[in-house]
Amino acid sequence: MSIAVEARNLFKKYVTKKRLGLIRSVTEYVEALRGVSLNVRHGEVVGLLGPNGAGKTTTIKILSTLLLPDSGEAYVEGFDVVREADKVRERIGIMLTVEKGFYNRLTGRENLEYFGALYGIPPKILKDRIDKLLNLLELDKLGGSDRLFEEFSLGMKARLSLARALLKDPPVVFLDEPTLGLDPPSARKIRLLVKELAREGKAVLYTSHNMFEVEIVCDRIVMINKGRIVAEGSPEELKSRIPKVRALEVHLREAPNHIINTFKEMGLEVSQYSQSSEETYVLKILTKNPEEVVDDVVKVITSAGLDIVKFKLEEPTLEDVFIYFAGDSSG
Amino acid sequence: MGKTDFKQLVSVEMRFVYADVFRRKSLLLMLVLWPYMITGFVLIVGSAVGNPQAFASRVGVDPAPFFIVSSFILMSTFVVLDDIMWKPIFDEEVGTMPYIVSSPVNRLMYYIAIPLPRLTLSVVIGLTSVVPVLTLYWGFEGFITSALVLLLGIFSALTFSPLATSVAMATYTYSGESWRLMNVLRPLLMVLVGVYYPRWVMPIAMYVVTALIPPSNSVELIQRLLAGIATVERSLMLLGVATALAVAYLPLTKLSVLRWERSKLKEGVKV
Known part of the structure; x- marks a missing residue:
């Protein structure tokens, strides 16, 4: 061209x-x-x-x-x-x-x-x-x-x-x-x-x-x-x-209070824990290698007797890219 | 593609002007009434401070036909100045300016085409004002005179186009687009063109200055026709001077348009 x-x-x-x-x-x-x-x-x-x-x-x-x-x-x-x-x-x-x-x-x-x-x-x-x-x-x-x-x-x-x-x-x-x-x-x-x-x-x-x-x-x-x-x-x-920090987003039916520390002990960063509008609890886990930790995360949740409603891996958006390159003060 | 077709330009400008006039009936009505309103106003004020006989003996024409003709000339001539001065301001306001500047249109042709449609409108106005009044006053002779007045009015406007464009663009280049400046320039040019004050009764120094304004020569010819003092030699000389001046101003017109555009590009055409 x-x-x-x-x-x-x-x-x-x-x-x-x-x-x-x-x-x-x-x-x-x-x-x-x-x-x-x-x-x-x-x-x-x-x-x-x-x-x-x-x-x-x-x-x-x-x-x-x-x-x-x-x-x-x-x-x-x-x-x-x-x-x-x-x-x-x-x-x-x-x-x-x-x-x-x-x-x-x-x-x-x-x-x-x-x-x-x-x-x-x-x-x-x-x-x-x-x-x-x-x-x-x-x-x-x-x-x-x-x-x-x-x-x-x-x-x-x-x-x-x-x-x-x-x-x-x-x-x-x-x-x-x-x-x-x-x-x-x-x-x-x-x-x-x-x-x-x-x-x-x-x-x-x-x-x-x-x-x-x-x-x-x-x-x-x-x-x-x-x-x-x-x-x-x-x-x-x-x-x-952009650096590969991605988020695993897990929607649960019950509050996951008792497993938060388990994730922390595994070296994972739990960035968010909130109740969504669908009355589910949303847990966001930040990690550089989601593929490697996903099995362990699921194991911890199921062994704690919690039901997973939705599970998704968040890809970085262009907005993340822009903020990464331009910084937060872009206007 | 890319070559400017003058006929096509005039045609689209014509649609632009007539759409504005015919799709806004109040404007059309005002245009037809305007010469009568101005004449009425001048006659009322004139009668209050002097008398029509004194005017007729000094100028050589009865005030009513003189002022109806003057109003028509003023309208047809100043249409050029108004259209050219108003168009950039209007285009900036409605946001069409960037599309005009970024078009490959021949700038000189474009600015010459802008006032032409309004001139055709002026003929219509002349037909509803100058023709009936002069015919009423002087019969068939008045009718013939009115036809000449219409032609000369258009001629005045055409010969004014290069100078009007130069003045408008130079003003905009150095002072920015402004209605206020236009309001200062218009009355000054009205006096210098000699529409309401015949040149042959002006002081000699002022006569020389006005001679440099192309339409003032054809306006003088119109007034001489009305006063019955137009000779063939004088008429041809006045028409020749007006034409020569108009042609002489063309390079200045092109230069002033390009200068103005350059100044716009420096600050950026407003979107």
């Missing part, structure tokens, strides 16, 4: 003015990016994952020619985002916010026609493309084609926004939190379409702070925090990189 998007050592500082009364102000600098490097290949969805203010949108803005970096370089399809912005603009589709970005007094179709004209798509091709996209995103079924944008639901707005991003059939697509605030069916539709885009060979950069979503949509994840890339890899690779 060839590289479609490449960022090398991007730095960006925002200048803000802090007001001190009516006239006086002091200039402050906020470091948004501190040496961000990443790449996206054709046919893959790369998730840019991080908390609010981590630098996700700043990175997307630079790559989509909406912001100049202070230093560093970025290329889209081999074209420099600063020096060859026009060529980059012909090759990208962007979706930045879900709730706005269209003209309220125009219908869904009219809005797409407007932006299609700005993208230089000839009218005949544009009409066919709009029909196809309205159908693909089921906006025609929802009445979005002939309804004014101001009457759209948030889900319909998101779909229209994705339609605009795909209007010129670009090889590179930048999606900034595309499912933020959406109802589950719309969010699901968008996730499925994003995966489909990658199958068609497009390069997709997808930002989110939703770990679950990134894990199911993205082939590769780039974790960003405070303007720095903190980890990068496939979801499985990232999980495998």
